Amino acid sequence: MIASETNPQMPEEWLACLKNHGHRITAPLKALVEILAVSSRALGPLELVELGRKSCPGMGLVTVYRALEKMEEAGLIQRVHQNQNCNMYLRAAHGHEHLLLCLSCGKIEFFSGDNLNELIGRIAQKSGFVIREHWLQLYGICSDCQEKDDNQ
Amino acid sequence: MIASETNPQMPEEWLACLKNHGHRITAPLKALVEILAVSSRALGPLELVELGRKSCPGMGLVTVYRALEKMEEAGLIQRVHQNQNCNMYLRAAHGHEHLLLCLSCGKIEFFSGDNLNELIGRIAQKSGFVIREHWLQLYGICSDCQEKDDNQ
DNA sequence: GTAACTGCAAACGCTTTGCACCAAG
């Protein structure tokens, strides 16, 4: 099972978390939470206003930036780094998850179960570094996009 | 042995490579190559102009951007992604190298010898993705910075 | 000699800040 299967109760949990962090639950924030909590793609500020305006017309771009700041600080979302755009956001990893990104459609799944301890120990010894964290991402083509390619 | 040990002949090889790509070898380009080919830290445009002006006074920031474009296109440098700044450049990885970054001083070493085939195969099977590439980075504290911390 | 490269200045686009009004609690 892949961990990115969406959990329909998540938006409510996000709002509770944001409330706990001292933030008010406003319509724009709620709209953005409902988008980001279930998105299987990383989204940038411009996409987020556009999507957000569907349920919250007139939402300003500035509000998106401020909401992203709050959600990131609350540990709900993470910035996704890709070759080009590093300003896209996705729900934060739970525990020891890493990202698997589709190079064609941008879909992202989470995976876990890497065991890098042996490698990390070896590199630490060779380099003299004390290793604090690691960052692993896999890039490929998701099954939907493979089918699309086959049909062309 | 860590692969980032600098190779003194590298700047000349970079210039030959850039020439092969149809670029003229000018003073600013040469100065920037001499900096980037041997740097053990990722450098941003502003740091690069500043460093470049030591051997090439009056160098413009625009020239740095254009030189970076050429070097990246020629495969000589890569963009380094970090939590904050994603606009810093380092020599490109040779073959199957990955990065090991010092969180304290920014020093970067290359390492190789990861074996993720088993993991990649398992994730491919579970997710249905065809995996094309992977991206692995380790973050830690280098031995110099460990000593500094000890002395404080 | 010619075309690519340079540095400057202006333009551009994304992000942040200031502010008056609004609304959550």
Next chain:
DNA sequence: CTTGGTGCAAAGCGTTTGCAGTTAC
């Protein structure tokens, strides 16, 4: 009622583009 949040407009900042002069080859 209080104060954090909103949307607008303006400012800020890193990057890109246009251009006339310069230089590699």
